[in-house]
Amino acid sequence: MHLCKTVDRLNEPDVEDWWNRVRYRGYAPVYDWLAWPMERGRRRTIEWLAPTPKERILLVGCGTGADLPYLPRAAPVTMIDAVPAMVRRASARAVQLGRSADVHVGDARALPFGADTYDLVLLHLFLSVVSDPVAVLHETARVLAADGRVSIYDKFVPEGEAPSRIRRALNPVARVLVSDFTRRLEPLLAEAHFEKVAHRRAGLWGLYTATIARPAGDTG
Numbered sequence: 001m002h003l004c005k006t007v008d009r010l011n012e013p014d015v016e017d018w019w020n021r022v023r024y025r026g027y028a029p030v031y032d033w034l035a036w037p038m039e040r041g042r043r044r045t046i047e048w049l050a051p052t053p054k055e056r057i058l059l060v061g062c063g064t065g066a067d068l069p070y071l072p073r074a075a076p077v078t079m080i081d082a083v084p085a086m087v088r089r090a091s092a093r094a095v096q097l098g099r100s101a102d103v104h105v106g107d108a109r110a111l112p113f114g115a116d117t118y119d120l121v122l123l124h125l126f127l128s129v130v131s132d133p134v135a136v137l138h139e140t141a142r143v144l145a146a147d148g149r150v151s152i153y154d155k156f157v158p159e160g161e162a163p164s165r166i167r168r169a170l171n172p173v174a175r176v177l178v179s180d181f182t183r184r185l186e187p188l189l190a191e192a193h194f195e196k197v198a199h200r201r202a203g204l205w206g207l208y209t210a211t212i213a214r215p216a217g218d219t220g
Contacts, residue, residue: 016131021083023177024063028085031064035125038153039066041203042124045153045210046070048200055119058143060108060136061126065090065101073099078118080104080111109135117143124153127188128179137192141215150194152211153202156185189213 053074062079094101127133163182202210
């Protein structure tokens with residue numbers, strides 16, 4: 001039995017949010033093809049995270065649901081994205097894989113879920129796109145269980161380094177077409193009171209990294 005619920009819950013948009021929805025609505029039919037070079041890193045990231053079938057998993061900015069094939073089939077999974085076209089494809093992927101999923105259209109800065117609801121939150125290829133990543137991390141902390149973890153797979157400027165000339169040169173166009181190439185992860189985690197548990201290179205010659213983090217103070 002497939003459970004694919006869609007809840008329309010979007011806040012009033014600003015220009016950047018509006019543009020994100022417009023461009024990713026356009027990318028939806030070809031997103032899996034465009035994101036194919038990052039797929040190996042996505043798979044590695046989830047393998048390192050090692051989710052268990054008993055853990056409750058939330059995919060924020062789920063896109064087409066590309067994480068689903070690598071998650072335990074028995075694990076309860078919820079997916080949310082601001083773009084209805086992406087949500088429809090994520091829902092279809094769940095059906096194709098023969099697994100249940102609770103799928104929502106919604107705003108990652110105001111998640112429509114209660115506190116302490118999830119054991120794992122996946123923020124894959126998302127924090128470099130969303131207009132307010134700190135707000136997303138605050139909401140992530142709110143919905144995480146006391147010993148919960150967050151998985152972050154993305155392309156951030158390496159810690160302690162300045163953005164390279166190539167990143168700076170590409171960023172004006174990248175921010176319009178794809179995402180921010182000059183964003184740093186560590187300041188975002190610090191501002192939202194997260195701490196790293198693990199961090200490693202994941203794909204494309206180290207451009208993409210995998211990070212596991214917890215709200216600061218958690219010791220589980």
